[in-house]
Amino acid sequence: MPDTADADYGVARFLAIEHVDSPTLTPEGRLLFLADTSGTPQVWTADEPGAWPTRLTPHEERVSALAASPADESFVYAMDRGSDERDQLIRYDLATGIERPLTDDPESKHAWGAWGPDGDRIAYTANREADGRFDVFVQEVGGPDARAGDPERVFEGPGGWLNVAAFGPEGRRLVLTKAHSSYDEDLSVLDLDSGDTRTLSDDSEATYSHLHFDGEGGLICVTNRDSDTAYVGRVSLDSGAVTPVAGDDEGSGEPGTEAWDVDALAFDRDAGRLAYAVNEGGYSSLHAGTLAGDADGPELRPVETPAVDGIVQGLTFGPDAERLAYTHTSPTEPYGVRTVAFGGGDGGVAADGTGGETNWTPVGRNGLPDTAFHAPKTVHYETFDDREIPAYWTLPPGVDPADPDEQVPAIVDIHGGPEHQRRPWFYPTKQYFLNRGYAVLEPNVRGSSGYGKAYSHLDDVENRMDSVADVAAGVEWLHGHPAVDDDRIVAYGRSYGGFMVLAAITEYPDLWAAAVDFVGIADFTTFLENTGEWRRSHREAEYGSLSDDYEFLQSISPLSHIDEVRCPLFVQHGANDPRVPVGEAKQVADAVRERGVPVETLIFEDEGHHTTSRENLIEEFEAIADFLDEHV
Template identity: 35%
Template sequence: MSDTADLVHRLLSARTWRAFDVDADGRVLAGDDTSGSVQLVELTPDGGRRTLTALPGACSGRYLKGISPRTVVVSHDSAGDERAQLSLLRPDEVTDPVGEDGLEPLVRDPAHIHSLAEVLDGGRVVYATNRRNGVDFDLVLRDVEATTETVLYDGGGMVGGAAVAPDGSGALMTRPGTPAMSSQVLLLAGAETREITAADEPALFGGLQWLPDSSAAIVTTNSGRDRTGIARLDPATGTVTYLVTDDAHDVSGRLSPDGASLLVVTDDDGASRLAIHDVTTGAHRVDVVTPGVGVGDFLTVPRWSADSQGLALTWTSPTIPADVVLVDAASGRTGTAASSVDDLEGLELVTPTSVGVPTPDGETVPCFVYAPEQPSGSSVLIVHGGPEGQSVRSFSPIVQALTAQGHTVLVPNVRGSVGYGKRWYSLDDVELRLDSVADLAAIHDYLPQLGLDPARSALWGGSYGGYMVLAGVAFQPERWAAGVDIVGISSLVTFLENTSPYRRAHREREYGSLERNREFLERASPLNRISDVRAPLFVIHGANDPRVPLSEAVQVADAVRAGGVEVELVVYDDEGHGLAKRVNRLDAYPRAIDFLGRVLG
């Protein structure tokens, strides 16, 4: 194996950890991908570790509360199909990691999705499921020991977050609002469903958590603001009272079980600043000393300990793949419960600088620049998915591998990205879609100011980022030398026609409706400009992708090939929307990196 191939293999093989939950005795339910996909591992306060699962694909879990024996709810799917199933596992009975046959079914129907929403005291769980008609999601409360279920909501649409009042008087949930990137809060009280916030308000509501006395909820919202803040929501009146805000940054929060403390997370240009605040006044108590400049991986929500004395969270940075970090709420000190850095010992990893790229229409695109020690003049632009995603200061084996080969890597947050306010993430809605594509051209025009060769620049992206790759090479063919498209959209029309029905209803708010916006969707689809493509392409897709069907990759590869342009299509039969298994990443990504090395010289 060559030095470059060995480096890429080490980077892609680096172990990553996730913090899923903390139990009353201080044990941490963690995720570890040493096996090649994320499996459950229990970390004990004395430093012990025990692997609980050996499933064929990635899984996650939560501890059940107030039930004996100790029980974990496991969420898992099949080959990346995203149809989550719920099962039970008794960690004290595990001697060897269990496969699917070692799990006790809780909510199983492989044809539909059952997403865990909340774990309650008394051995109860709340989950969202589309089993009624395959499109709309219902919210269901299940008593695990009694095996009884109560439907809390069946009013149609997607279900976001949910929170049941501690006194049992009702539940709050979010569902998508009418505008793109908006959500509405509903109160579920017996047979009554009441709208707490307006469906047409262009605002986000998330992170719902009731105060212990059930008098109000703590939410993260940007109602009436450009930036998100932490607020108290009165369920009787819908009144939002802000507790913690920052006019220059998005702020989110996580309430402690005793209702006295808040973990406050400030998004500072793709880096997380953490602090502990008082709930009643919102006043700052102590800053959390994080392990360098990085970001909490808040796809796994930070979990407070039962006694409200600390938290477990996932932490990553450009030099830390992903660790489980424990936070002492009183002092702000942190400790690492599970570390990922040993696998990368001795490697010189690159950290980014941040630049603002000007656009012709007067905007500024935030962009991270990862510069190799010996730049070759070539560059690779990596565009995040979403579109309402955000590129952050996290570990990326792809970024590190590309810089090791001499490419300068640029990671932008084009308009439509979250993390920079409501105005910025709304600038690509529906018929503004191509303005975000124009940001790619602005970044390309900026390359000479970074000392880079505009003729040797490529695009790389997954999901919506894959759409951006294809749009770049189709709409700006003179600019880009190559493209790597991973589970990307080649036609907005065929994507909406063929994606899962539940996703179509949700995504049309952002992209536009087939009924009302079809002409624009056709015009904004790279497939309709594919004859202009000159850049060779490397296309990666999962056969079981429920979001962006495999047909999106097949049709663009066929069309590019028919135009006499080089294209390689790689399909993995055991993957869904992206590559969850390390064995597939170790196959696909080195080939894609070699492809760029060859094309960019």
């Protein structure tokens, strides 16, 4: 087996590995998906498993959402400009290849919602009339030869983020979700004839996602109402009461327990078929069945499903629910689309070989050998209050942990969110740094999702810095690992993870050899003052409010403690970032530079919160690699 420990493949080689996701199936069973083959995500299709795919959308800007019509061979997709997240909606006719804009308001954000049951209308939310308020719009989409109708505002939102979650099967109702925080949502139904809304959620903290009308007076969804972890439930349209259907667990999701979140769901009302995925410590298990019983006691009769080696997301059924498509990835397997065909007498995977999992879009690895890709181990380390923090730990190739003379540098890669979870997805840049000789620790510190609501709340407001202490505890764990060079440890993170990087190098300055901050928060007060108006209240629920917690927010802001920074700092940002404005990068870089600490900045004028073009990504990570080579 070839040894890649000293191989230098270059970051462009890893970044050119295609990312394929977001499958959707047309009424004729045609599979559509997003792929970044051309350098940015565009809509593609493939007629057969492994067939040469056909690109459908011709743009250089990224496509961020994709949904096939339920009635004809067309789809709607969303696209922004310069990664500014102000998505516009476009309809594409598969028969003619004609695409027609549905919206043309580049100053507004249009959030995809749902198709009407007859395929003649769509519903979505947009902040067209007030930046801080999302309203609900319904719009005729027209045909290939007909002009689309104008957006019709059917509901004025209460302010902040609002989402269309489902269109009723009769075309007269919409399901809406209004997020107050990441774990607190209102669920309501809008009557399009009267304009009235009826609230289905209660006063308890809960979330509702993947919503589907079941045809029996209820909504099938993923929720965590009255539970620490999320499950498949049925919400009564009459009373709002929730009945568990599958995946429910009365236990806590705290790390170390066996209670897990359901995090993906597909449901076909006509067939009564349901499929869902459970997040078991970051890895997925796939389940399916047929929904039986009456409205008072829905019961899922399970059917056979294939074992999953990795993570599945974006479950969606095709015509008659005979085929399930989803995105699949694993630590060493790039993102691609797979399908499962259902058959046999019990409706499960066919035993005659006609069913089972099919890798529809096998993604190559640009000639890189298997030995260039490395899977992590799941580890747990103890933190200051005796909690066990889960993390993924990966050593670079060729390292013998028992050899004290073979110590390597380590990157502590902290996820964003904070209500987010690092999972063992395929990360081409992680594989790149592993092949450059860096070990990687990816902790899910308190505040992370995937381990229940209680764990996610452990870092709220006044407990913010406890999560930073969890990062420091991870470094102490690294100090006890014989393969790690204690003097060459790097803090590395994006978005909220960027804040965690800046907080870690100001609160624990002696632990770090260097730091890499992507689009991070330097000062919570300036961040909240300048972030998109529509998301401010949502973020204040997590961090604290400008009106009530101003002094506290200043006290935990890295910029208030910038004199403590000792290590060289790399700062990356996008000028079009609507979430964490680019001023956060500029002020922290200037402050560190004034103190004589080495700082390197990279700000893209044509990017936002995420770097989306491959050309920019290559420049970004080549610069980071050079920075780390110099300072670590």
